[in-house]
Amino acid sequence: MTLTRRWRITLRAVALGYLALLLLAPVGVIFYRTFEHGVGAVWDSITTPAAVSAFWLTVEVAAIAVPLNTIFGIVMAMALARGRFRGKWLLNAAIDLPFAISPIVIGLALVLVFGVNGWFGGALADAGIKVIFSVPGIVLATIFVSLPFVVREVTPVLREVGDEQEQVAATLGANGWQTFWRITLPAIRWGIAYGVVLSVARAIGEFGAVSVVSGKIAGETQTLTLLVENRYGNYDVSGAYAAATLLALIALATLLAMTLIKPRREENE
Amino acid sequence: MSTTALTRRATARRPAWRSSGALGLGIATLWLSIIVLLPLAAVVARGFDGGIDTFWHAITNRQAIAALRFTVLVSLLTALVNAVAGTLIAWVLVRDRFPGKRIVNALIDLPFALPTIVAGLTLLALYGDQGVVDIHIAFTQWAVLLAFLFVTLPFVVRAVQPVLIELDREMEQAAVSLGAGNWTVFRRIVLPNLVPAILSGAALAFARAVGEFGSVVLISGNIPLKTQVSSVYIFNQIESDSEISAAAVATVLLLVSVLVLIGIRGLGRWGARHERALAEDGR
Numbered sequence: 348m349t350l351t352r353r354w355r356i357t358l359r360a361v362a363l364g365y366l367a368l369l370l371l372a373p374v375g376v377i378f379y380r381t382f383e384h385g386v387g388a389v390w391d392s393i394t395t396p397a398a399v400s401a402f403w404l405t406v407e408v409a410a411i412a413v414p415l416n417t418i419f420g421i422v423m424a425m426a427l428a429r430g431r432f433r434g435k436w437l438l439n440a441a442i443d444l445p446f447a448i449s450p451i452v453i454g455l456a457l458v459l460v461f462g463v464n465g466w467f468g469g470a471l472a473d474a475g476i477k478v479i480f481s482v483p484g485i486v487l488a489t490i491f492v493s494l495p496f497v498v499r500e501v502t503p504v505l506r507e508v509g510d511e512q513e514q515v516a517a518t519l520g521a522n523g524w525q526t527f528w529r530i531t532l533p534a535i536r537w538g539i540a541y542g543v544v545l546s547v548a549r550a551i552g553e554f555g556a557v558s559v560v561s562g563k564i565a566g567e568t569q570t571l572t573l574l575v576e577n578r579y580g581n582y583d584v585s586g587a588y589a590a591a592t593l594l595a596l597i598a599l600a601t602l603l604a605m606t607l608i609k610p611r612r613e614e615n616e
Numbered sequence: 617m618s619t620t621a622l623t624r625r626a627t628a629r630r631p632a633w634r635s636s637g638a639l640g641l642g643i644a645t646l647w648l649s650i651i652v653l654l655p656l657a658a659v660v661a662r663g664f665d666g667g668i669d670t671f672w673h674a675i676t677n678r679q680a681i682a683a684l685r686f687t688v689l690v691s692l693l694t695a696l697v698n699a700v701a702g703t704l705i706a707w708v709l710v711r712d713r714f715p716g717k718r719i720v721n722a723l724i725d726l727p728f729a730l731p732t733i734v735a736g737l738t739l740l741a742l743y744g745d746q747g748v749v750d751i752h753i754a755f756t757q758w759a760v761l762l763a764f765l766f767v768t769l770p771f772v773v774r775a776v777q778p779v780l781i782e783l784d785r786e787m788e789q790a791a792v793s794l795g796a797g798n799w800t801v802f803r804r805i806v807l808p809n810l811v812p813a814i815l816s817g818a819a820l821a822f823a824r825a826v827g828e829f830g831s832v833v834l835i836s837g838n839i840p841l842k843t844q845v846s847s848v849y850i851f852n853q854i855e856s857d858s859e860i861s862a863a864a865v866a867t868v869l870l871l872v873s874v875l876v877l878i879g880i881r882g883l884g885r886w887g888a889r890h891e892r893a894l895a896e897d898g899r
Contacts, residue, residue, distance in 0.1 A: 350798060355712055362708040363720065365701055369766055370726055373738035380741050419644055426641040438645065440877060444652055446820075447873035449827025451847040452866040455854055456655030459662050459863065466658055491651055523637075545728075552731030555829035555847065559854060572733045572830070579737065579834060588741070591734040598729035605729075606722045 374595060381592040384585065392589035400566045401574040404482070408570065409550040412489040416546055417539065420497025427498070428505035445494045453491050454559025457484060480562030485570065488556035493546040500542035501535050504612070508534045537612040544608060548601040552594065659870060662863035674864035682841045683849040684868065690757070691825035694764040695818040702772025703814055710780040727769050732830025735766050740835050755837030760845060763831040768821035775817030776810055783809055812887030816880050823876040827869060
């Protein structure tokens with residue numbers, strides 16, 4: 348199918364125009380709106396005590412959730428790519444659930460299990476542990492929403508590289524750990540890296556599930572995304588724009604990381 | 617031959633690896649159950665806490681049903697627009713050549729990387745009352761469609777792109793040499809090969825739109841019976857302590873998600889069979 352030059356340019360213009368209107372214009376406007384009163388005001392706005400504490404809480408939550416999901420993801424991917432067991436299809440399907448479910452439903456689900464009146468609520472209260480309206484709840488919500496990324500990135504890479512080298516290592520007398528560290532891990536490292544970048548982006552950006560379980564206590568359980576909403580709700584529009592721009596910059600850094608990792612990841616495929 | 621023999625020997629020699637693998641799988645499954653499956657079961661259980669009548673009442677009250685209907689309709693429209701626009705964008709990214717293509721390709725993932733609340737705020741900054749342009753669609757049903765289109769943009773593009781790259785161009789050339797026009801080639805050869813990918817991308821976009829919250833919570837204006845979507849309705853029910861009614865509507869959304877996931881798995885199998893059939897024809 349070879350299109351004439353005129354058709355090709357028309358299609359290109361329509362596609363790029365759609366992208367420009369839908370993606371670039373809004374994001375461009377928010378940068379413009381943020382910096383129209385100068386960089387100093389923006390800096391003041393993102394260094395208030397509430398903003399700084401929201402920033403560090405967001406970092407802390409991601410720093411707990413992402414490593415846990417990475418370990419889970421590698422173990423699960425090994426099982427899905429290499430293992431043979433009953434109910435594998437069911438497990439495979441269950442892993443995608445967090446992608447398909449509304450963040451609000453996820454938040455509600457966690458409240459119903461870990462909240463004061465939830466299934467584990469009594470036991471947790473007796474043990475003096477507060478999960479919902481507290482940091483552990485935010486961590487749980489973040490783990491839930493970013494659970495599938497590493498599994499979904501690593502499983503196809505594992506399938507692609509095959510297990511011949513692992514078997515050779517085993518026949519040469521390597522134990523399970525040695526095989527994993529020296530053979531499997533180096534082969535899947537870029538797949539893991541890609542999954543981790545996606546998980547970090549989702550962990551930092553999660554809003555719906557976190558907003559249900561956090562209780563939104565400023566300085567305590569307010570993450571960066573909740574700060575954006577809170578400031579907008581309190582008619583501090585420029586403050587909301589400033590925090591949103593900070594998040595947008597993190598998103599752009601994520602895109603850059605994705606672009607850099609992608610070709611390396613595809614090398615072993 | 618030699619690989620099979622090797623496999624057999626290695627499998628026989630691998631009991632230690634096997635058992636640690638089984639332990640890992642057990643822990644990982646337990647982790648998945650506690651964090652994902654148990655809470656979802658709690659939603660369904662709570663939804664039916666007051667019996668089936670209460671459940672039915674909760675999901676058929678005027679506001680809830682209006683929100684559900686609106687959400688599903690706008691999500692279907694979103695899937696449809698994405699199926700067309702996403703295929704077009706994928707085609708331009710694969711078959712066309714222009715300066716800056718790599719940057720455009722990287723930007724496609726922006727909606728995945730950008731937090732949804734920021735997406736909502738940016739749309740509001742552009743189309744709100746104090747917006748930069750003179751289009752005031754904030755707090756209308758169009759605003760919800762726009763927000764859904766923003767957050768679901770990558771699904772169809774990223775589903776179609778790899779299929780289009782792999783697509784055998786010899787078939788197209790053969791068709792052209794037999795006198796087929798561009799439109800015929802697209803309709804009879806390119807499109808049938810892309811259909812499984814387009815459908816599964818559109819289904820993912822639909823699922824995402826049905827559950828979307830962050831990007832619409834500000835720009836929809838949340839007007840009951842008009843611009844209120846189901847996720848925002850559930851959120852309001854949680855805030856006003858109507859847990860059962862929140863859980864009932866959440867159960868419906870959960871069911872939609874599960875059905876879409878099952879549908880996509882079916883599509884995946886269909887796509888694989890389609891490919892196999894093509895490969896065999898080629899032989």
